[in-house]
Structures are given as structure tokens and as C-alpha cells.
Amino acid sequence: MTGEARTDAPRTGAPRPPALTIEAWRRLLRDRPLIPLVALLVGLVAVLEAVRPGIVTAEWVGVTVRAAVPLAILAGCQTLAMLTGGIDLSIGSVASMAAFVMATLVNGQGPIVAIVIAFAAATLVGAVTGIGIGVFKVHPLIMTLGMSFIVLGLVAVYQLAMVLSGVVIPAPILWLGGGTTIDFLPNSLVLFIPLSLLIVVGLRRSGYGRLLFAVGDNVVAARLAGVRVWQVLVVLYTISAVLAAIAGLLVAGLNNTASPLLADQLVLPSVAAAVIGGTSILGGRGGFTGTIVGALILTLLTTLLTVLEMPEAVRQILFGAIIVVVAAAYTRVTGEA
Amino acid sequence: MSASAGSVDRGRPTLRWDAVGIARRNLWTSGLVGLLVIFLALTKFIQPTYGAAGIQGLAISLLPIALAAVAQAIVVISGGIDLSVGSMMALTSVTSAVLMKGQSDAVAVVIVIAILGMGLLLGTINGGLIVATRVPDIIVTLAMLFVWAGFALLVLHTPGGGAAPWLMESIRGPLVSEWLPRAVVVLAVVVGVVWVPLQRSTVGLSLYALGSNRLAAFRSGVPVGRTKILSYALAGLFSALGGLALTASTGIGSPVPGSYTLESVAAIVLGGVSLAGGRGGVVGPIIAVVVLALIRTDLTFLGVNPNWSEVIQGAILIGVVMFGSLLAMRKVRA
Numbered sequence: 001m002t003g004e005a006r007t008d009a010p011r012t013g014a015p016r017p018p019a020l021t022i023e024a025w026r027r028l029l030r031d032r033p034l035i036p037l038v039a040l041l042v043g044l045v046a047v048l049e050a051v052r053p054g055i056v057t058a059e060w061v062g063v064t065v066r067a068a069v070p071l072a073i074l075a076g077c078q079t080l081a082m083l084t085g086g087i088d089l090s091i092g093s094v095a096s097m098a099a100f101v102m103a104t105l106v107n108g109q110g111p112i113v114a115i116v117i118a119f120a121a122a123t124l125v126g127a128v129t130g131i132g133i134g135v136f137k138v139h140p141l142i143m144t145l146g147m148s149f150i151v152l153g154l155v156a157v158y159q160l161a162m163v164l165s166g167v168v169i170p171a172p173i174l175w176l177g178g179g180t181t182i183d184f185l186p187n188s189l190v191l192f193i194p195l196s197l198l199i200v201v202g203l204r205r206s207g208y209g210r211l212l213f214a215v216g217d218n219v220v221a222a223r224l225a226g227v228r229v230w231q232v233l234v235v236l237y238t239i240s241a242v243l244a245a246i247a248g249l250l251v252a253g254l255n256n257t258a259s260p261l262l263a264d265q266l267v268l269p270s271v272a273a274a275v276i277g278g279t280s281i282l283g284g285r286g287g288f289t290g291t292i293v294g295a296l297i298l299t300l301l302t303t304l305l306t307v308l309e310m311p312e313a314v315r316q317i318l319f320g321a322i323i324v325v326v327a328a329a330y331t332r333v334t335g336e337a
Numbered sequence: 338m339s340a341s342a343g344s345v346d347r348g349r350p351t352l353r354w355d356a357v358g359i360a361r362r363n364l365w366t367s368g369l370v371g372l373l374v375i376f377l378a379l380t381k382f383i384q385p386t387y388g389a390a391g392i393q394g395l396a397i398s399l400l401p402i403a404l405a406a407v408a409q410a411i412v413v414i415s416g417g418i419d420l421s422v423g424s425m426m427a428l429t430s431v432t433s434a435v436l437m438k439g440q441s442d443a444v445a446v447v448i449v450i451a452i453l454g455m456g457l458l459l460g461t462i463n464g465g466l467i468v469a470t471r472v473p474d475i476i477v478t479l480a481m482l483f484v485w486a487g488f489a490l491l492v493l494h495t496p497g498g499g500a501a502p503w504l505m506e507s508i509r510g511p512l513v514s515e516w517l518p519r520a521v522v523v524l525a526v527v528v529g530v531v532w533v534p535l536q537r538s539t540v541g542l543s544l545y546a547l548g549s550n551r552l553a554a555f556r557s558g559v560p561v562g563r564t565k566i567l568s569y570a571l572a573g574l575f576s577a578l579g580g581l582a583l584t585a586s587t588g589i590g591s592p593v594p595g596s597y598t599l600e601s602v603a604a605i606v607l608g609g610v611s612l613a614g615g616r617g618g619v620v621g622p623i624i625a626v627v628v629l630a631l632i633r634t635d636l637t638f639l640g641v642n643p644n645w646s647e648v649i650q651g652a653i654l655i656g657v658v659m660f661g662s663l664l665a666m667r668k669v670r671a
Contacts, residue, residue, distance in 0.1 A: 087475075089599075136659040139612050141418075143658075145599055149651030156644035271479060281473050313494075316487030323480035328470035 026333055033278040033330070037293045044300045052307050062184035064299055066254065069188040070095075070177075072295035073247035074266050075273035076199055077240040079291045082274055083203075084216040084236060085283030086140030090129060091270065093151040094241050095248030095263035098122045100155055102249060103167040103258035111170035119245050125151055126241025127234060134233030144237075155260040167258050177253015188250055195246070199288045212236065216283025272319070273298050276326045285334075365609035369624040376631040384638045389515040391634075396518035397508055399630055400582040401426065402600055403524055406608065406622040407532065408575035409601035415568035416548035416614030417467070417474040422576050422601055423594035424485035425459050429580030431489050434498025434590025445501030453577050459485065460573020464566035482598070489592040496591040504585045520582075524623070527578055531571070532619055544568055549615030603654050604629065629653075 049056045074091050081088040098118040105114035125147060132143040179187040203209035211232050214222040223229050244263075251266075252258045271281075277294030279286025301322065305315040380387050405422050412419040433452045437445050467477045508520040535541045543564045546554040555561045579597070584590050607625035610617030632653075633646040 132655055132659065136663065138655060138658045141602070142606055142612065143655060145602065146651040146655040146658075149603075149654065150648050151651075153644045153647030153649075153651065156647070157642055160642060160644070268479060268482065271476075275476055281476055311490070313487045313490035316483045316490065318487075320480040320483030320487065323483070324466060324470065324472065324477060327472040327476050327480070331471050 033290055034293065037277065037290060037297070041293055041297050041300065044297065044304060048300070048304050048307060051304070055307065058184040062180050062186050064296070064303060066178070066180070066186035066188055068295045068299040069186065069192045070247040070250045070254065070263070071266055071269060071273060071299060072292045073192070073195070073243055073250070074263070074270040075277070075291045075295050076196070076288055077243045077247075078270045078274040079277070079279045079286060079288055080199075080203075080212065080236055080240055080243075081140065082216075082279050082281050083212045083283060083286055084233065085219070085281075086133065086233075086236075087271065087281065088129075088144050088237065088240050088244075089141065089267060090125070090144040090148040090151065091240065091244035091247075092264045092267035093148040093155070093260075094122050094125050094244040095251065095266070096258075096260055097125070097151050097155045097248070098245035099248040099252035099258040099262050100159070100167075100260055102173070103169055103252060104158075104162045106168040106170050107166055111172065114170070115173075115249070118249070119242065122241045122245035122248075123238055126238035126244075129241065130234035130237035133237060134230035152260060159260055169252050169256055169258065173249050173253040174256060175253070177250040178256065179253075188253075191246070191250070195243075196288060196292060203287055208232070208235070213284055216285075218284075269298055270295075272323045275323060278330060280330075366618070366621045366624070369608065369621055369628065372628050373624055373631070376628055376635065380631055380635055380638070383635055387638075389511065392516065393509075393511060393518040393520075395627075395630060395634070396520035397586050399626055400508055400520045400524060400586065401579045402597055402604070403623050403626045404527070404575050404579035404582055405597040405601040406604040406626050407528060407619045408572040408579065409598075410605045410608065410610050410617060410619045410622045411532070411544070411575065412474075412568050412572045413605055413610050413612060413614060414548050414617055415544045415565065416551060417565065417568060418478065418602070418612070419463065419569065419572050420475065420478040420598050421463060421481040421485050422572065422579075423596070423598035424482045424489065425456065425573055425576035426580040426583060426597055427592055427594040428459065428485045428489040428492065429456055429577040430583040431493040431498065431590035431592050433581055433584045434500060435493055436498075437501050437504070437584070438497075438499035440501065442501055442503055445504060448501075449504065449581060452581060453574060456573040456575075456577020456580070457570050458573070460570040460576070461566055463573065464569030467569070468562040468565055482594075486592075486594055489594070493590055493592050496589050496593075498584075498590040500584045500588050504581070505588055508582065508585050523582075527575075528619060528623075531574065535571075536618070540564075540567065545615055547614075600626075600629075603650070606654060607657055 045056060074095065077088050077091045098121065101121055102111075102114045102118040105117055109117070129143055129147045132138045132147075133140050138146075176187050176191060181187055203212065211222070211227055214225070214227060215229055215232055219229060247266075248263050251263050255262070273294035274286070274291050275281065275294070276297055277286065277288075277290030277292070279291060298319075301319065302315065305318060310318075380391075384391075405426060408422050409419060429452050432455065433448060436448045436451075440448065463478060463481050466472075466481070467474050470477065508523055510519055511517055512519045512522050536544075543554065543559045544567070546557065546559050547561060547564045547568070551561060554564075601622075604625045605617070605622045606612065607629070608617065608620075608622030610622060629650055632649060633643070636646045636649070637643055
């Protein structure tokens, strides 16, 4: 990691007029990765409109954003973990668990108690994950993988115990996850906008945000500088689990259902969204704004390939190819992984 | 031996060829053999009718995941990780099933050889992309997970195809004694022919050197890029063998990758391979696969809800790694 400034969002202040040299372009891409990302996003929209004229409407934008929000939140978990050089593979099972626990408890306990219990369970899982990684120094990949086995198994056991209670998604969650206002504004933005502002500002302005970058950049230096690394990690994975629970409830509201495997297939795309958004898996570089754009790009790409009537197979191949190409472009431009 | 992957930052050299190091590596493996014996005895105790037939069934069902664990072990020893193992198995399995359906035995032999070549090719592409783009292994193989799974769907949209009878027979039933399942013999032969000679050669030393310390390996004259590609090519080869084992055990090919990738990562960690690279072998992971399966079998025999076995598998995975890093921490303090 070189000493350049964090590049997670466009900064205020007049940008220097770039000279039209390769070096200037390189610097532009390195310092403001958001510009090429947004260009890619706009390009995808343009291609979509060219392929199916008239498809890009306010309603369509609303549907796309609504589908991208849970992925963006899960990719946010991944971004935070990756900033410290870790990864969180347990978010899929934690998100599904929160949604499933909530949905099965609504009948007996009422929606508020159900949601509180769902978040309490997620917080507990996150804290255990964090203690394993921070205190016992278990590799994040192994710890979160193990926790996802444990959570999946426990939820399956719980499912058999609760087989009679039925799955009910309460009205407020349906409104939040799947509803729209004035026909096209997704209600999930009510939650997502403050949440993402909190994450973006928190990462750039708060002491804790800087600690995440510091730990990811050089964990030994951070420790020698007096950072209690284990506390940073325990808090990090707890936050990640709570965010995953929020995403899980939104997915449940969007699909009007909940199951122990509800959000499982979002785990790998969440890693992909964070990578496309410019967060390095080696730690110390990245941010949440890029991740949001990354999640939008992935959602748009899925829509585009569906509209083009590409078979699922081609969709997956292109999906993988784009991850490699974008990651390779970052590596080439920044000179680091 | 310490399986602590969290202690990367201590920067100690991890490859030991001295007597202590060899004893340590074998200590982990012998511990696993002990566990294996304990669980076999426990299984026999819980279910007195469990015998040769049960072991044969177990061996057939575990052959694909054991081969996946070998593939993952080779890559991780060389300092990488391959998340596309499951997808490569699916792709090679469907390709072999589609090609083999209705073919004569002689043609099937050619097909099997071609599939092994295909595995080498898939792995070489993975490794080549990592070396050429300099993107972290985990990202490239995550992307290739989608790519290979997509190709598998292109080859065969729904489970189908067929397998040559001799291929299916080759892993079924016992050999010589009823206690020696053919699947075990196949596994031993494959590992013995491909990996053991390699591990003992200079190339094998290069793989371990690359995994322990990339820079030191480079400065000692190891061709770092080529060695990395070789490790992924070998993983591709063993994934193809795993894919063939899948076809042979089910008689058809299925384009949906199972949970082999994550289970292979779990198995190598339990098997004493350090995620930081440079330490471990392929025997430990294979035994770990069997131990994990026996735990599941025992719980089923005991009438425990099978979902608990997933919980226990996760807890064992975390517990073993915690144990390893606690040992490492105590050693540092001492």
C-alpha cells in the first residue's frame, strides 16, 4: 500500500484538469475509481436501452434499485471485512437465519419481539465470529465458513422444532423490502440511504473507520501503535452480522417468504460486488460508495442478460469473466492487488 | 503442529525438513489416524451390524470429496486457494457423462484420458489468469467458479448422460479382501502415481517453497509463476478425477456443483494443511474427510437429527483451528 489518500468517494474541491496522457488517465482511475465505475454503469443502462428501447423507465429503475439494495448491504459487510484483510462468508446464513427466525416467531410473539429476537441472534453470532477471529486468531475464511455451517445446522434444527408455527412476514417488513412509494421509489431506500451514509461517513471520518483501514494496511504496525486489534475485529464482525440481518429481513420482505437458505446465493455476488467496487481483498483499500455501484452493476448485468434471453449458463460465464476483468484492471492501474 | 493461519504476521519460516518438523507433521496425521480408529470403533459399537458393506458404501460416496480435498491441499500448500474445485468437478463430470453415453469400452478409455487432460487445462487456465493478472487467487478462482459452472450448464442442462460400465465397476465392490474397497485402492493408486513422486522431487520442493515464502522461493531460483500454474494444473487434474468419480458413483453427470469446494477447504484445514501455505500433505486431508463422514454416520445411527452434524462439523472445524493457534501462541510466549 502506498501512501496515497483513500479513494472511496469523490472528494470535494476542484479537481486538477487532467492532461491527456496515459499517466493522467492512470492517476484519474487510481484516485477516483468511482468515475469509471459510474461510466460502466451508465454504459450498461445505455446498452440495455439500445437493446430494448423503452425499457428504462422510472418504474424499471425502482425495481432495479429495490433488487440491488439487499445485495449492496451484504456487500457492505464484505467491504468492511475486506478492509481489514478478512472476508465474511457467514453473512448468507446469518441473513437467512434472521429472516427465518423473525418469520416463524411473528405468529406467537408479535412482529416487534420477533424482529428484536432476530437481531439479538445475529448479534450473538457476529460476536462469536469476532471473538474467534480477534481473540483466538482463527483465519477469517475458516471462522466464517465454520460459523455458516453452525448457523445453517442450528436453523435447520430450529425449523423442525417450529414446523407448526408457519412463516409469516409482517406488514412493515413487506412494506420496507418490497413496497414502493409514488409507483417507483423503493421504500427500502428509507433504510438504505441513512445506513449507507452512516457507513460511508463512518469509514472516512470516524476513528473506528480509520482503525479498520489501519488494521488492514498493516496489522503489526497498528498493534505497535497501540490499537487493540482484537476489539476492532470483534466489533467489525458484530456490525457485519447486524447488517446481514437487516439485508435478510429486506430479502424476506422483497420475496414475501423466508427459508434457512433464503440469502445463501447472495454470498459470492456480495464478494464480487465489493471487488468490482474497488475494495482490495488484501485489506487497506476500498470503500462503501464503490461497493454500492458494484452491487448496482451486478444487478443491471443480470437484468441485461435476462433481457437478452441469454441462458443461465452464459450469464454465469459472463458474470465470472467480468469479475476477473475488473479486478485485473484495478491491479494494472493501481499497481497493487 | 500448528495449523494457525492467523500467525502469518510472525513471519517465521514455516517449512521444516529437519527431524522435528517431520515428526510434527506426522504427529498431526497420526492424531487423525487415532481419531479415525476411535470413530470406526464407535461406529461398530453403536451399530454392531456395520461392517464391510458399510465401509464399501462409505468409500464410494467419499471418493469425490477425497479427491477434491487432495486438489485443494495441493493448491493451499503452494500458497493459493481454489474456490473453483466444485465447479471444475461438475464440468468434467457432465462432459464425461455426455461423451461416454452409449460408447464402447475402448472409446470410454480415450474419453477418460481426454477428461484428465481437460482438468489439467482448466487448472492451467486458472493458474495462468492468476499469474498474468496478478489478482489475488481467491478472487480469480471465485470468478472461475461462476465460469466453469456456466460451462457445465452449457454442456448439460439437466442431470443426464451415462457412464461406461467398467468405470462404474472400477470403484464398486472390494478388491482381494472384502475389507479393502476398490474406491480406496483407486484413491491410493491415483495419489501414489501423481502426487507422491512429485512431492519428493525438486518440483514438489518448489511447490512447498512457494507456499512458505514467495520472495525467498523466487530468490532461491524457483520459477514462481510456472510453479504456481503447475499447482493449479494439478488441482485441475484432481478435480477432473473427482468429476470422473462423481460420474462413476452416480452413473450420470449433474451440472450443479455440490458443496465440494467449501467442504474441501474444511477438510484440508482439519487435515493439517496451513492456510498460510507451505505446510501439510494430502494424507491428512483424506483422513479428515473420512473422520467427518464417520461423525455424520454415527449421529445418524444414534438417531440424532442429521442437521446437528452440520453444527458439529462447523464446531470441530473452528475448534481444531483454535486449538492449533493456541498452541502456537503458547510457543511464542515460552
